Amino acid sequence: MSSTSLTAPQDNQASLTSRAAFPRVRVCIDCRTLLGPKEACDGGPKHRVTSLETPAGRKALLTEVWGPPSVRRRAKQLAKAGGGGLGAGTLFEGCTGCGDCGTFALEGEFAVVLAVIALIAMAGVALYWIIAKIVEAIRAYQNRPRPNGGLTKPPSLRRRAGPSGVVVGQTHMLAPATGKSCVAWALDLRNDRFLGTDLMLHDAETTGFDVKLDDGTTLRVPGGRIRIEGPRERVDRSDAPPVDGFVQTITHQDDPEDEGLDPFPFDTVDEIVVRPGDRVRIFGEVEREVDPAAPGGYRAPNAILVPTGVPAIRVERQIEQK
Ligand SMILES: [Zn+2]
Incomplete structure (x- = not known):
């Protein structure tokens, strides 16, 4: 990438839909985090999760955003x-x-x-x-209809802070809003009119990457869902057509009465990207992956660490913008 233009290339949308790291088939209606099949929300059992694949599930979300059908x-x-x-x-x-x-x-x-x-x-x-x-x-x-954002924020990285290191690896995707090449991104779609409950959708994914930890160990983050905290960049909806296109793919209209009532109404996008060279801190449990063929078992120099469950990282220092 030779440019830091905010205008994302046109093929971003393809990278979000056809090559998505996980299928967006469920959403937490409490914190609006997109989830994969059968997944519960990281926010715990109190977070209500609904399906985006069934009319009943979509209706539950629409009711949360715009109120019951009569309203x-x-x-x-x-x-x-x-x-x-x-x-x-x-x-x-x-x-x-x-x-x-x-x-x-x-x-x-x-x-x-x-x-x-x-x-x-x-x-x-x-x-x-x-x-x-x-x-x-x-x-x-x-009198215009007003959308309601999530009741709670998506879960933070509150789990135990772990080791830190530097991201290594190749970038295989572009961030949807800023168009930056990256190994992972997170999006918050916001509806500016409402302070406090303005978050309409939260989504994050990675194509997978390694972190060279300060003690020399390699931590491997697999492709899929991820939780990221770090410096955000705000982009207007009009400047992020790939995000718009992506939201359309998970938006269905079941009832003509609800025409124009978008389940994910948003004006702005807050985006976090993770790129090779960034210094990150790992949160939560990690385990040592043992290669049974390698002599020395889990103490072998080629053994790597992998996060348990959904990886959670915080970007502590970003590489210079090129
Ligand atoms: Zn949730």
Whole structure:
């Protein structure tokens, strides 16, 4: 990558969908983390997980985001009606605006005065009409349906801090929002209007990489789901078309009544990337992978460490941006 342009290359979408590190078939409706088949949320048993593959599962998510069906319908009606308006449109009915109003046989100053009065009256009507339209637009804005973000944040890396080291390996993918080549990324999709509960979707994956730990041991992170903390870069939705395309692949519309109510409505994307050269700290349990063929068993110099469960890392120092 010779450029740090925020505009992601077009093939990003392909890397997200056809070559995804794990299938996005479930979502935690409490913290909005995307999960693989049969997976529970890292947040524990209190986090409710629903399927994105069944209409019932998707409905549960939509209810969480936009409220129950009755509320969704009412919100949409209100948004469409725009608060009922003031009936200003009818004031122009019957008048073609052709200027014929003043064709009485009037002469002199009286006609001028009448014309001025007519102009003032028309200006008044026009002003009234403009104000009515503004009021209507404000009401429509106030009555628009509002999405609710996750009730809780995705789980932090709170598990025990482990060793640190430097990421080594080749990059096989591009981060969806920033388009940076990387070995792992994490995305938070946010709907800016709501502080506190603005997180609509959390997703992270890796194609797999090694970490050369400070004691010389190699830790191997396998491809799949991952948990990452670190410096975030914020990108506008309009600057991240691959993210948009990816969200469309996990968005289905089951009920025509819910048209326009997106299960993952977002304005901005916060992205974290992990790249070769980054210094990272490992969290959680790791185990030694023993190569039975190698002499020396788990003490063999070629033995490696692997995280137990979903790998969790924190990016502590990033390499210079090229
Ligand atoms: Zn969760």
